[in-house]
Amino acid sequence: xSRQQDILTLPHDQIEAIxxxxxxxxxIKCYENVEFYKKxxxxxxxxxxxxxSLEDLAKAPFTTKQDLRDNYPYGFFAVPLSEVKEIHxxxxxxxxxxxxxxxxxxxxxxxxxxARGVEFANGGADDVMQVCYGYGLFTGGLGAHYxxxxxxxxxxxxxxxxxxRQIRVMRELGTTILCCTPSYAxxxxxxxxxxxxxxxxxxxxxxxxxxxxxxxxxFRADLEKKLDFKVLDVYGLxxxxxxxxxxxxxxxxxxxxxxxxxxxxxxDPDTGEVLPxxxxxxxxxTTIDREATPVVRYRTRDITRIIPGECACGRTHRRIDRLHxxxxxxxxxRGVNVFPSQIEDVMKTMPELSSWYVIELTTVAHLDxxxxxxxxxxxxxxxxxxxxxxxxxxxxxxLKTALSVGVKVKVVEPKSIPRSEGKAKRVIDLREGVN
Amino acid sequence: xxxxxxxxxxNSEGRLAALCRTLAWANINMRSLVIADTTDYGVVRIICDDxxxxxxxxxxxxxxxISTKVAAIGxxxxxxxxxxxxxxxxxxxxxxxxxxCFSLSGDMACDVLxxxxxxxxxxAAKAIEDAGFxxxxxxxxx
Numbered sequence: 001x002s003r004q005q006d007i008l009t010l011p012h013d014q015i016e017a018i019x020x021x022x023x024x025x026x027x028i029k030c031y032e033n034v035e036f037y038k039k040x041x042x043x044x045x046x047x048x049x050x051x052x053s054l055e056d057l058a059k060a061p062f063t064t065k066q067d068l069r070d071n072y073p074y075g076f077f078a079v080p081l082s083e084v085k086e087i088h089x090x091x092x093x094x095x096x097x098x099x100x101x102x103x104x105x106x107x108x109x110x111x112x113x114x115a116r117g118v119e120f121a122n123g124g125a126d127d128v129m130q131v132c133y134g135y136g137l138f139t140g141g142l143g144a145h146y147x148x149x150x151x152x153x154x155x156x157x158x159x160x161x162x163x164x165r166q167i168r169v170m171r172e173l174g175t176t177i178l179c180c181t182p183s184y185a186x187x188x189x190x191x192x193x194x195x196x197x198x199x200x201x202x203x204x205x206x207x208x209x210x211x212x213x214x215x216x217x218x219f220r221a222d223l224e225k226k227l228d229f230k231v232l233d234v235y236g237l238x239x240x241x242x243x244x245x246x247x248x249x250x251x252x253x254x255x256x257x258x259x260x261x262x263x264x265x266x267x268d269p270d271t272g273e274v275l276p277x278x279x280x281x282x283x284x285x286t287t288i289d290r291e292a293t294p295v296v297r298y299r300t301r302d303i304t305r306i307i308p309g310e311c312a313c314g315r316t317h318r319r320i321d322r323l324h325x326x327x328x329x330x331x332x333x334r335g336v337n338v339f340p341s342q343i344e345d346v347m348k349t350m351p352e353l354s355s356w357y358v359i360e361l362t363t364v365a366h367l368d369x370x371x372x373x374x375x376x377x378x379x380x381x382x383x384x385x386x387x388x389x390x391x392x393x394x395x396x397x398x399l400k401t402a403l404s405v406g407v408k409v410k411v412v413e414p415k416s417i418p419r420s421e422g423k424a425k426r427v428i429d430l431r432e433g434v435n
Numbered sequence: 436x437x438x439x440x441x442x443x444x445x446n447s448e449g450r451l452a453a454l455c456r457t458l459a460w461a462n463i464n465m466r467s468l469v470i471a472d473t474t475d476y477g478v479v480r481i482i483c484d485d486x487x488x489x490x491x492x493x494x495x496x497x498x499x500x501i502s503t504k505v506a507a508i509g510x511x512x513x514x515x516x517x518x519x520x521x522x523x524x525x526x527x528x529x530x531x532x533x534x535x536c537f538s539l540s541g542d543m544a545c546d547v548l549x550x551x552x553x554x555x556x557x558x559a560a561k562a563i564e565d566a567g568f569x570x571x572x573x574x575x576x577x
Contacts, residue, residue, distance in 0.1 A: 375499075376443065376499055378494075378499070379501075381501060381503075382441070382443055382478065382499070382501065383439075383441045383478070383480075383501060383503040383549070384532050384533070384549070384551065385471055385473065385478055388443075388476070388478075410475055411443070411475070411476060412445055412476075413443060413444065413445050413450075413497075413498070413499060414497050414498070414499045415497045416445065
């Protein structure tokens with residue numbers, strides 16, 4: 001970790017100097033080695049040799065996920081394949097996957113970036129890190145693993161699944177740091193409690209580094225209470241590296257970008273204009289020292305903002321706010337923009353409900369209909385049917401206020417909402433003419 | 436007062452059969468099962484010989500089940516048995532949430548009444564007993 005401490009508190013003008021140097025190299029490297037960038041820079045009239053300041057980068061065209069797909073599999077590689085040591089692929093839920101390549105140097109950076117999460121959790125060689133993100137093409141498993149090893153933790157490569165075994169290992173090997181999706185962490189917590197365990201006594205957990213899906217503050221509070229630990233949000237994406245692009249520190253007030261490796265901009269997703277710090281918009285990332293698959297102005301589709309000001313922890317890397325969702329998670333229901341996280345926030349104000357939900361969208365008489373399926377929390381007294389009806393009506397009224405869209409609430413049996421081991425599937429869109 | 440097991444069930448094919456199978460495998464004998472149904476779900480209320488075990492078995496099988504105290508009143512199994520009890524409750528100005536009956540043996544029936552609120556319920560139970568009705572205990576229906 002010591003090699004990182006200096007860089008994390010470097011004065012910001014020095015970080016910017018590193019970024020400018022890196023961005024200059026990246027655009028030239030992309031222009032000279034990647035056919036796509038040669039064409040796209042030329043078409044946009046962008047001269048990669050004339051970058052004088054970080055603001056100049058705004059003249060460069062964007063890179064989209066579709067661009068990466070169109071150049072599958074190796075079109076975005078900027079080094080000979082013989083130098084590539086590993087590849088990962090994003091889940092190709094809508095067709096072709098996107099491929100990220102890693103040289104030795106890229107893998108080392110990745111480990112260092114994720115290891116900052118361990119440092120932020122005041123951890124290191126004395127920690128036992130249990131990684132139950134899926135190992136494989138998904139960047140979660142190996143990214144967290146490299147981070148654990150780089151931070152000096154004893155790292156347990158559990159991968160996802162077999163929840164009871166996860167719990168046994170967590171208990172018997174004394175896991176202190178848990179890495180998985182937040183929804184899987186919640187499933188682990190619920191399962192452990194159902195098995196009769198008391199996480200306060202039976203586990204040694206201190207921190208969880210959870211990401212790959214957006215989760216609300218209320219969800220976090222619930223999870224922290226159940227497992228008696230502190231949850232740090234981690235952000236990343238295959239197209240720029242994987243988890244570790246930004247991680248929350250112990251202050252839990254935004255995620256510190258790894259600014260010595262990534263240059264971030266926030267843009268208006270409709271106009272493409274760069275927005276000032278503090279304003280919400282789409283996160284755009286340019287890699288600074290990625291060798292195998294560098295990207296210039298990659299549109300992440302994630303909605304966040306740069307948090308103005310300095311963090312109380314004293315680290316100088318700027319922070320992004322916790323994700324509001326993705327531009328492609330956003331549901332347009334009867335013309336109104338709705339993020340699943342808004343529904344989650346409302347649900348968490350009602351202790352009678354568990355954290356699990358599914359949003360089902362259908363078309364009835366040419367109109368969008370939203371049905372929210374929820375489960376009652378154990379201990380809720382539903383013996384009189386009017387209690388269930390009250391719960392439904394109260395939630396429907398709160399959702400109507402929060403979303404300006406009518407939602408039908410349906411109470412379902414426990415565990416009828418599938419528990420995920422990876423990213424939770426929160427939305428089922430069965431509308432006519434969608435997808 | 437006796438323990439009734441209340442189970443939340445979705446209105447879908449086979450759910451009630453699965454519930455009964457779960458109890459059957461655990462060798463639990465039901466004295467009564469009634470369903471209050473709505474469009475989307477039903478609430479199943481069960482009186483059985485071992486409510487605690489029924490609750491444990493159902494919870495372990497991922498049913499949402501709770502135990503509820505209800506008043507069980509023994510009445511003669513003859514015309515007017517329930518009418519006399521309800522007349523008394525009316526006289527006492529006691530609201531009931533829901534009720535149902537089942538026969539215990541040839542000449543006895545059991546009327547189950549849910550009275551909301553723990554205090555109201557025990558006050559009402561006492562009033563019923565004072566009026567000469569027989570309040571049943573768990574062992575009376577086991």
